[in-house]
Amino acid sequence: MTGPVCIEIQNVSKKYKSAQENSLTDVSLNIAMSDIFGLLGPNGAGKTTLISILCGIIPQSSGTINFYHENQPVSGQERKSRIGFVPQEYAFYQELTPRQNLDYFGAMYNLAKIDLETRREHLLEILGLSKFADKKVGSFSGGMKRRVNLAIGIIHEPDILFLDEPTVGVDVQSRNAIIRYLREINSTGTTIIYTSHHMSEAEEFCKHIALIDHGRVIAKGDLTALRNEHEVSNLQSLFIKLTGEEYRD
Numbered sequence: 001m002t003g004p005v006c007i008e009i010q011n012v013s014k015k016y017k018s019a020q021e022n023s024l025t026d027v028s029l030n031i032a033m034s035d036i037f038g039l040l041g042p043n044g045a046g047k048t049t050l051i052s053i054l055c056g057i058i059p060q061s062s063g064t065i066n067f068y069h070e071n072q073p074v075s076g077q078e079r080k081s082r083i084g085f086v087p088q089e090y091a092f093y094q095e096l097t098p099r100q101n102l103d104y105f106g107a108m109y110n111l112a113k114i115d116l117e118t119r120r121e122h123l124l125e126i127l128g129l130s131k132f133a134d135k136k137v138g139s140f141s142g143g144m145k146r147r148v149n150l151a152i153g154i155i156h157e158p159d160i161l162f163l164d165e166p167t168v169g170v171d172v173q174s175r176n177a178i179i180r181y182l183r184e185i186n187s188t189g190t191t192i193i194y195t196s197h198h199m200s201e202a203e204e205f206c207k208h209i210a211l212i213d214h215g216r217v218i219a220k221g222d223l224t225a226l227r228n229e230h231e232v233s234n235l236q237s238l239f240i241k242l243t244g245e246e247y248r249d
């Protein structure tokens, strides 16, 4: 653990109405403040389902989730302003520019105009989008769209940031820019929970991980300790050792 607990997940299960089987079964995890926590697992393991529940987008079927800030419980209402979510799908208006998108989503968080403008320009600059700030997002490359998606998820400076595959389908430059920025905000206290299929990226980036398979947590903890315990030299080998070689599609 890097700090006090900020998310406590106890015995969470989820069965979608239309599904025969549980998508999550009895998931229990503690995530520490200021951690970079990787939720990893094969396709269909339940990562997006868990993130969606933690962000309050869908309800769990059973189990409890508590949020804390410096050891104090965080209420449902306060949670909204403390959490940021960068989904796998693009969550912006293609026909608007990055500036217009950021203004729109910033206003949804009730940011004061002057704060929103300062924050917007800072994010455009730091994510390499200033030159394109008044062009429609629909015309952007995959990497630029991912960076716009990230900027929208963090416009309100959340303490806890959830990212579902933030670097999928982007070139090395955009991947580096995104990871570098995430590291930077983590170093000033933002807790990061992220999913990825990119094992070498996750290995370098995460402090702790949970490996999920068929909706269950099959390994969790500090990466070095997990590698030692399972006698493997890297995360990819650990992943294959615990989830097997067969296809998951």
Ligand SMILES: Nc1ncnc2c1ncn2[C@@H]1O[C@H](COP(=O)(O)OP(=O)(O)OP(=O)(O)O)[C@@H](O)[C@H]1O
Binding pocket: 016, 017, 018, 019, 023, 041, 042, 043, 044, 045, 046, 047, 048, 049, 050
């Ligand atoms: N809305 C839904 N209704 C019914 N079943 C669903 C729904 N969403 C997801 N599932 C099922 O729940 C399981 C977990 O899916 P989920 O998308 O959470 O996995 P994942 O680990 O995020 O996968 P991927 O790596 O492919 O994104 C899968 O079997 C999936 O088919």
